[in-house]
Amino acid sequence: SRAAAGPTDVLESSINYLGISVYPGIYRMTLFSNEKIPTEFEVTVTYFHPQIGNKYSDVFYVDFNDYLHTEIQESEIYKHGKKIEESIKSLAGELKSINRHLENISAIAGPTGLDFSITSLKDIRTLLSGGSSLVKIDPVCCDHSVFREVLEIDNNLAFKLEQHFWQYKSSEGIENIESLSQEILDRFNQYFKSTTSINANSADAKKPRG
Structure with missing residues (x-):
């Protein structure tokens, strides 16, 4: 039978050709980062056999060195x-x-x-009757995708409009947004509600927003 190493045993090791500290017999240890990791040990499993009615013990010997230089x-x-x-x-x-x-x-x-929403039904009725005055959209409730689709603008300008209405809750001052042309402002006034009359040619349109 093999004896297990006690916690107070003083073990003498030798360095093998791989530079690993090896202990003799059951005391063999492998050192990694100054830690002692046992490579050999025994596991005793005790169990009760229900049919025979006796208790049995099996001892399993494990040696990790058997797997040295192997791979999964x-x-x-x-x-x-x-x-x-x-x-x-x-x-x-x-x-x-x-x-x-x-x-x-x-x-x-x-x-x-x-x-369909009531607004959509009203717009359909207007179009079917030959009219052109659609129910205007509240820009404060819109995200960039609505501005992009309705005004036919790029994502960059649509995000600027979304940010403006998220911050100010009003159409005042959107004429100062960069890349917003008079044509786009006209489309905005056509399809969206506004609290002021927006004109890109006004004197205030040339002033930077404070």
Whole structure:
């Protein structure tokens, strides 16, 4: 039988060709970063056999040095399993993206058809009757995507408009926003509510916002 090293034992080691401190017999230790890590030990497992009615003990001897200079080899089944796992994760991500888009689409559908706001119904009635005066949009409640689509502008200018209305809650001073031309201001006055009459040619339009 093999004896286990006690906590107070003084062990003498030798350096092998790999530069590892090796202790003889069951006292063999490997040193990493000045820490003593046992490479050999015994594990005693005691269990009760329910059919025989006796208690048994098994001793398992472990020597990590048996695995020196070895490496873990992944089986083909394991490799294929990892590929399947990655594919399933990718599909799950795609399904989440599809669900987000479907939620946006389902918001416009009701039990008896499409759900339109009162404003949208009024605009449809105006267009069908040949009119051109649509219900104006409140810019304070809009994000950049609305400004970009309605005014046909780029993202940069749309974000500037969104930031302006988020900060000031008013259309006053938007003529001072860089890249906002008279044409865009005219479209803004046509489709959006404004608290003032916006004119890019006014004297105030040339003044920087304080």
